[in-house]
Amino acid sequence: MEPVIPDLRRLPRREAYRTLEEMQRLLLAGSDDVIAAMATTSALVHHAFGHLWTGFYRVVDANRLLRVGPYQGTLGCLDIAFGRGVCGTAAAERRVVIVPDVHAFPGHIACDGRARSEIVLPVVDASGALLAVFDVDSEHVGAFDDEDADGLTRLMAWFARDGRPAA
Numbered sequence: 770m771e772p773v774i775p776d777l778r779r780l781p782r783r784e785a786y787r788t789l790e791e792m793q794r795l796l797l798a799g800s801d802d803v804i805a806a807m808a809t810t811s812a813l814v815h816h817a818f819g820h821l822w823t824g825f826y827r828v829v830d831a832n833r834l835l836r837v838g839p840y841q842g843t844l845g846c847l848d849i850a851f852g853r854g855v856c857g858t859a860a861a862e863r864r865v866v867i868v869p870d871v872h873a874f875p876g877h878i879a880c881d882g883r884a885r886s887e888i889v890l891p892v893v894d895a896s897g898a899l900l901a902v903f904d905v906d907s908e909h910v911g912a913f914d915d916e917d918a919d920g921l922t923r924l925m926a927w928f929a930r931d932g933r934p935a936a
């Protein structure tokens with residue numbers, strides 16, 4: 770039986786992410802399956818912090834189109850063009866985008882009207898190609914900061930391994 774995902778909201782953020790990194794490493798040991806890794810990573814982050822929506826938008830047409838991948842939460846929009854919304858901006862500019870208040874972000878795409886803040890990170894593979902973006906939405910304003918960017922970046926590093934199954 771797989772372990773239950775712990776609620777890490779009471780831990781200092783840095784420690785919480787270290788716990789998730791270790792769980793991700795253990796759960797994905799021996800696997801090189803990207804979809805399995807996306808699903809597992811989404812579940813870990815989503816349930817550890819009780820977010821509104823947590824998941825991946827995959828690059829299905831390079832520099833043009835993202836399509837929803839494994840996620841947890843309420844329904845996500847299916848397709849997002851590069852350059853559109855927070856996800857499309859992170860993909861087009863290949864950078865972490867933190868939006869403390871989605872109402873103040875022109876072009877924010879509201880898949881769930883309860884979303885108030887958001888963080889999106891680029892996800893690259895071992896060759897450096899953009900594979901996806903990772904999107905986390907919160908019901909709270911200002912839920913994400915640089916500690917989240919650092920912690921989530923470490924979780925996304927799984928996708929840039931050299932292709933061999935993780936030890």
Ligand code: SME
Nearest residue numbers: 845854855856877878880
């Ligand atoms: N808010 C995102 C769209 C994806 S969902 O929120 C799940 C954006 O503006 O790109």
